[in-house]
Amino acid sequence: MSEHDFHLGVDIDADFDAPPPDAPPAPVVAVVGRPNVGKSTLVNRILGRREAVVEDVPGVTRDRVAYDATWSGRRFTVVDTGGWLPDARGLAASIAEQARLAVDLADVVMFVVDATVGATDVDEAVVEILRRSGKPVVLVANKVDGVSAEADAALLWNLGIGEPHPVSALHGRGSGDLLDAVLAALPAEAPPETFAEAGGPRRIALVGRPNVGKSSLLNQLAGETRAVVDAVAGTTRDPIDEEITLGGQVWRFIDTAGIRRRHRENQGADFYATLRTQSALERAEVAVVLVDASESLAEQDLRIISMVVDSGRALVIAYNKWDLLDEERRHYLEREIERQLHHVRWAPRVNVSARTGRHMEKFVPALETALAGWDQRVPTSKLNQFFADLVNSHPHPIRGGKQPRVLFATQAGVRPPRFVLFTTGFLEEGYRRFIERRLREEFGFAGAPLDVTMKIREKRARKK
Template identity: 35%
Template sequence: MPFKPVVALVGRPNVGKSTLFNRLTRSRAALVADFSGLTRDRHYGEGRVGDYPFIAIDTGGFEPVAKDGILLEMARQTKQAIAESDVVIFLVDGRAGVNAHDHEIADLLRKSGQRRIILAVNKAEGMGMAATGDFHELGLGQPRPISAAHGDGIVDLIELALRDLVEPLPEPPDEDEFGDAADAAGLDGDDENAPLPEGKFRALPVDHRIKLAIVGRPNVGKSTLINTLLGEERVIAFDMPGTTRDAIEIDFERDGKRYTLIDTAGLRKRGKVFEAVEKFSVIKTLQAIEACNVVLLMLDAQTEISEQDAHIAGFVLETGRALVVAINKWDGLDADQRERIQREFERKLRFLSFARMHTISALRGAGVKALLKSVNLAHAAAFAKLSTPKLTRELQAAIEQQQPPRKGIFRPKMRYAHQGGQNPPLVIVHGNALDAIPDSYRRYLETRFRNAFDLGGTPLRIEFKSSHNPYAQDKDK
């Protein structure tokens, strides 16, 4: 794999880092809004400008002097990105001018020992070099005017940043990498399954990766679990609901298995989603569920299983994704409380009986190894290949044990079955008068097929197709 330098985008809040990140990676991966402090975690993506491939890191608004709270955690994430990078692009706002925060960041970058720092003056469309005048005082060399929203100056900026660091690719792209603003929105972007970096430069191949979305209500421990799996503070885990706003994808490997973890924003009840930013976060979470292979639904053992937990589980079931359930913070309960939570789970989420349930402590790492084993089994079940002869034999055995009920004087007749899809597995049953088969018999067949082919952890869909009756029209006459 060729060497790919790492480019970190750093700057104070709302200077356009996420807009530039989306343009460089030709994606919509990072949330963008006219809202200060939207990005919080490090966000990786693969980019290419002209002949230069690289890895970009989007960071949150940087306040180096933050003493505590969420701002301190965001600053730690940014400092880690600087430490991982080969080049830092320091983004400033050409329309707002230089301010005290810019000076603080410039001082920190000088002390970091980073060998290449590029000062980019964003929002300079229509202003040219006039936008850069005030920024010479930062002492970071010649400021470069750009427009992340319109693409002005981006190619020159990246070529300057990566010169002497990486060999250009042998063939330039057929299309102009940076045209109008529609390109920046990612309309012709890279494959959504493109790998993200693990560590500094290593990226995992696209094949044989399990995309695992971790979902649940706010503050159940999703980010804590990801940090425990990775063994580092990769995402901000803070005792405040709504800390995670974006869907962060992270590649890692455990026991020879490759995964892409997706940390998602906590899903609230619809009536409690007030901010526009939070609404976008909910959309990103729902998209992550639809795009993944396996969903890990996290519940909080120290609160009751709520209606919102059931709504999230229902959406996962509706999308047909394989599912594993983890009840977190289990270590803080006594025997009576544990028994109560298990009864609640069986009563309120009984429609998830196909999913394996684990009790864990994300903070201490208890139960995490068994959790990943269930994820692997659920993924294997979701993509299982079911042979037509075996399906048909199991169908005939199910009929011999219990025939479908009659409708009037006719009884539905099922002849054979075959697989019609994966993730979730789809079984198509052919026969006559199958429209009359009730849901109870459908569930009976689901149980038979699930047990026969070891499909625990994934929903199973059954579709009935009745043969055409060539005499139906004559009968109607």
């Protein structure tokens, strides 16, 4: 990354071509097929880079892995799936489970067949599942490396799921036409969502580890049972939208499946639940991260909070099961928060019990505070007066005989608040953190992650 651009509070290797916060969720394309038909090679071809592991051995891909892709200006998510092993036990059950999971998630299914081998019994079994699903299917006849092999691809018409698209994932032959067919099969692109439309409810995503009480909290807020609650972790698989009236205002809550592990560690339905949770987060304006206060903060809690911060959504942290805490546990919890969540001190906090209804009345004020910070805009004149005072009282340290300064600042946007600083040089990380801390002290921005971008003034060549 160049010194000309950085994002404060965001991972230094973040993708700066990420979609804007108001972009609709990207459609999902699942790549399915038998082992060794070239699924991962095809995924790499679509991405234009080597991401998926490829080896000339069946079964290299075992877990489902998702990648962001773009073709002709259209964003979509590609899910690379493991192949179906012909000699596995309970073959029919395995095929059905794998295919249904892929089909349930996907907007379009890319079914990859090795044209040099032709359709097998396993292929035909999958076709039956795909046909019954009603989802759009793009049939990929892979390993068609030349004109002479196109006759093999034509034989796949017999599968009865439409035109086979001859490609060579290895060499790229036909990949452009294939992606054109995929885009044609995708649903029409939704316009960017306008948050807080007139009369429309504000959107809140409930996220957290499995079994921390998200569905119980939703039921408590609604005053009735609207989501299934069970002691077994992972009861919720799909996001559930519920409109609930609180404080005289209608809110739309999205109860999401619990996030267990990282993408490539997730198995089966949990993998897809994670993707759906991310999709729900994209649709939300504020995320309520539910934490089990009766247990020590887990790495997974920290990762979920980071996911919300990276998404640019407003953040509220709710510590559930507060009724189970004794004085000793409360003491240690405060120490854990101070040590592990110091980077999100700006997030409103509520201590609640979804089981007993304790402190439910504090939810609306916390949500309103976070949304107000997320929407907040500082006038340019006031912002520049703040930076003038800041630079005069706390100038950047001199490094190598140079002292970079902030020349001008502007707030480029809201939701989340985005700032652009025009500087004479690169600002050190410590000074950037200092700027964020002082911005919050001066203007608040409670509940909102800050996005600060630096533009360094180019040195002009001296005229001779």
